[in-house]
Amino acid sequence: MIDLRRVQVLRVLADRGTVTATAEALHLTPSAVSQQIRLLADDLGVELLERTGRNVRLTVAAHALLRHADALHEQWERARAELAVGSRVTGTLRLCGVSSAVAALMAPAVARLRRDFPELDVHVAEEESEDCFTLLLAGQADIAVVLPTAGTPPVDDARFDQHVLHEDPQDLLVWRGHPFAEGGGGGGGGDVDGVRLSDAAAENWIVKPRHNDTYDLLLAACSAAGFTPRVTHHVKEWFAVSALVAEGFGVCLLPRLVPVPGEHPVVRVPVRGNPRPVRKFLCCVRRGSGSHPALAEGVRALRAAVGRLPG
Amino acid sequence: MIDLRRVQVLRVLADRGTVTATAEALHLTPSAVSQQIRLLADDLGVELLERTGRNVRLTVAAHALLRHADALHEQWERARAELAVGSRVTGTLRLCGVSSAVAALMAPAVARLRRDFPELDVHVAEEESEDCFTLLLAGQADIAVVLPTAGTPPVDDARFDQHVLHEDPQDLLVWRGHPFAEGGGGGGGGDVDGVRLSDAAAENWIVKPRHNDTYDLLLAACSAAGFTPRVTHHVKEWFAVSALVAEGFGVCLLPRLVPVPGEHPVVRVPVRGNPRPVRKFLCCVRRGSGSHPALAEGVRALRAAVGRLPG
DNA sequence: GGTAATTACGCGAATCGTAATAATG
DNA sequence: CATTATTACGATTCGCGTAATTACC
Numbered sequence: 086m087i088d089l090r091r092v093q094v095l096r097v098l099a100d101r102g103t104v105t106a107t108a109e110a111l112h113l114t115p116s117a118v119s120q121q122i123r124l125l126a127d128d129l130g131v132e133l134l135e136r137t138g139r140n141v142r143l144t145v146a147a148h149a150l151l152r153h154a155d156a157l158h159e160q161w162e163r164a165r166a167e168l169a170v171g172s173r174v175t176g177t178l179r180l181c182g183v184s185s186a187v188a189a190l191m192a193p194a195v196a197r198l199r200r201d202f203p204e205l206d207v208h209v210a211e212e213e214s215e216d217c218f219t220l221l222l223a224g225q226a227d228i229a230v231v232l233p234t235a236g237t238p239p240v241d242d243a244r245f246d247q248h249v250l251h252e253d254p255q256d257l258l259v260w261r262g263h264p265f266a267e268g269g270g271g272g273g274g275g276d277v278d279g280v281r282l283s284d285a286a287a288e289n290w291i292v293k294p295r296h297n298d299t300y301d302l303l304l305a306a307c308s309a310a311g312f313t314p315r316v317t318h319h320v321k322e323w324f325a326v327s328a329l330v331a332e333g334f335g336v337c338l339l340p341r342l343v344p345v346p347g348e349h350p351v352v353r354v355p356v357r358g359n360p361r362p363v364r365k366f367l368c369c370v371r372r373g374s375g376s377h378p379a380l381a382e383g384v385r386a387l388r389a390a391v392g393r394l395p396g
Numbered sequence: 397m398i399d400l401r402r403v404q405v406l407r408v409l410a411d412r413g414t415v416t417a418t419a420e421a422l423h424l425t426p427s428a429v430s431q432q433i434r435l436l437a438d439d440l441g442v443e444l445l446e447r448t449g450r451n452v453r454l455t456v457a458a459h460a461l462l463r464h465a466d467a468l469h470e471q472w473e474r475a476r477a478e479l480a481v482g483s484r485v486t487g488t489l490r491l492c493g494v495s496s497a498v499a500a501l502m503a504p505a506v507a508r509l510r511r512d513f514p515e516l517d518v519h520v521a522e523e524e525s526e527d528c529f530t531l532l533l534a535g536q537a538d539i540a541v542v543l544p545t546a547g548t549p550p551v552d553d554a555r556f557d558q559h560v561l562h563e564d565p566q567d568l569l570v571w572r573g574h575p576f577a578e579g580g581g582g583g584g585g586g587d588v589d590g591v592r593l594s595d596a597a598a599e600n601w602i603v604k605p606r607h608n609d610t611y612d613l614l615l616a617a618c619s620a621a622g623f624t625p626r627v628t629h630h631v632k633e634w635f636a637v638s639a640l641v642a643e644g645f646g647v648c649l650l651p652r653l654v655p656v657p658g659e660h661p662v663v664r665v666p667v668r669g670n671p672r673p674v675r676k677f678l679c680c681v682r683r684g685s686g687s688h689p690a691l692a693e694g695v696r697a698l699r700a701a702v703g704r705l706p707g
Numbered sequence: 708g709g710t711a712a713t714t715a716c717g718c719g720a721a722t723c724g725t726a727a728t729a730a731t732g
Numbered sequence: 733c734a735t736t737a738t739t740a741c742g743a744t745t746c747g748c749g750t751a752a753t754t755a756c757c
Contacts, residue, residue: 087400129476130483131479150479153471158398168441224398
């Protein structure tokens with residue numbers, strides 16, 4: 086009869102690309118995934134996969150099926166949400182997000198949720214943005230707070246609802262004693278209202294490695310400001326970045342949400358200019374699920390956490 | 397995760413009204429039905445059934461779920477149909493219908509289908525109109541040819557697509573020698589163009605028992621013609637009806653699709669007037685499934701059978 | 708040789724049926 | 733007392749995992 090569980094496997098397969106990765110995402114073995122897809126294909130009487138090299142590729146029939154699957158899942162989510170409206174907020178709510186979102190937004194949001202809805206048990210997982218969408222798709226997470234990248238779905242993807250949760254401005258992090266750090270009516274270029282990025286064109290830059298959203302953000306911002314930064318150090322962890330800045334090896338762009346250890350003699354200097362370098366946190370749910378009470382309260386708590394941010 | 401099989405059980409339960417009847421329709425035991433509904437309710441976190449006497453009644457939440465279920469199933473049927481378009485007509489096609497539809501329409505239609513599409517194996521089942529819809533709903537039949545009654549769903553029911561396949565006129569069946577049987581320019585009320593029903597107001601009527609579509613049809617037609625028929629005999633089978641007519645015990649309204657044994661000395665006289673008494677055969681499928689190649693060919697074959705009817 | 712996908716087969720869990728229980732008309 | 737629904741428990745089926753096979757890079 087009607088069995089959407091198998092369609093769900095195909096859906097994740099379309100997201101991940103390989104049977105092995107799909108099995109991983111669904112906590113299954115490649116064998117199970119292969120069998121489910123085969124049974125679905127037999128049931129529908131069409132081929133869904135064709136081998137290409139040692140991988141598989143979805144047929145046009147599979148893609149046609151997926152278009153319908155998106156609509157079906159949306160409808161299903163709406164049904165679930167509508168049924169739950171009015172009843173008490175209970176059950177399980179699973180959040181996932183990138184590290185800075187977990188630390189700065191989810192932690193306080195979850196604290197609030199646990200206080201306001203003791204019957205709701207909330208789970209949090211830190212994952213990369215791309216993986217967050219896979220978790221949503223696989224039904225293993227309900228709300229994701231991510232940063233849009235080339236690997237994340239477009240805003241109008243039929244599988245998700247995405248909206249901007251927070252715009253996180255980037256500060257210029259300099260060592261204590263740096264000209265920019267002398268705020269107020271001081272001499273150099275420093276200013277309480279911030280410095281222009283172009284004023285820092287001559288600095289040495291410390292960055293997180295490539296394929297990191299802040300790396301791309303720096304390049305884009307500097308490009309808009311009319312220069313290419315001289316990148317001298319690549320470091321993975323923010324506390325290591327700020328340590329290097331403290332020692333005067335260079336400056337960096339630091340998201341305001343990211344805290345710096347108190348013992349590091351560094352100064353945050355706001356960046357002004359147009360466009361100001363910001364990274365936008367997106368709040369994402371499976372399309373249609375947003376009106377579910379538990380999810381709605383989760384999103385509300387995240388918004389409240391944004392509202393209670395300092396500054 | 398997503399499991400529409402349980403929703404399907406609820407759907408049939410809504411159609412049949414009791415757990416026992418649902419189990420019957422799905423070829424299950426009441427135990428299985430009860431358990432599936434319970435699991436579904438637990439999964440959704442809402443009550444779906446409440447006991448009323450020794451039966452059950454669907455809650456408002458259950459009805460809300462069913463509204464979505466109708467849309468989900470339509471979408472699913474559309475997906476299945478779209479995927480099958482273009483590929484060869486194969487698989488299984490299950491027809492059901494009332495007896496006269498089976499005899500006069502389905503038999504020739506199936507013959508044609510078996511000739512044109514040898515890969516398609518076609519099954520036929522004779523069922524009452526109400527049961528035909530249950531078969532469609534339960535996924536145990538694909539096309540139904542029925543007569544609309546008080547117990548069948550309204551035309552705009554979201555679960556089905558219904559359209560008029562054939563209008564079956566009713567003839568007046570009289571014994572040989574009856575005044576109406578003297579066609580041409582004869583004496584009484586007889587006429588090649590038929591007689592008015594009101595001309596037969598004084599006759600004795602033989603009918604199939606109450607709760608039969610032809611019984612209701614007769615009463616409605618006579619009411620429109622301005623009289624109430626004097627019903628003298630109730631008989632179940634048409635051949636027995638015509639036998640009584642042949643013996644001169646009375647007349648009857650006989651659907652043109654129903655054949656009479658050749659040895660019975662009776663005459664069919666067309667009925668004219670406005671509105672002419674006709675019964676309308678409906679061709680019904682699950683909503684959204686109509687564009688599936690096998691179903692489309694089935695419907696086409698039925699239409700062809702209608703076109704090849706005598707007269 | 709390492710990786711990806713698909714089989715073949717044995718095991719475990721989900722689901723169904725039987726039987727007993729409760730409640731209604 | 734017959735009918736309807738639910739629960740408990742044993743049985744069957746379906747689906748997953750392990751392992752072997754094939755194909756590809």
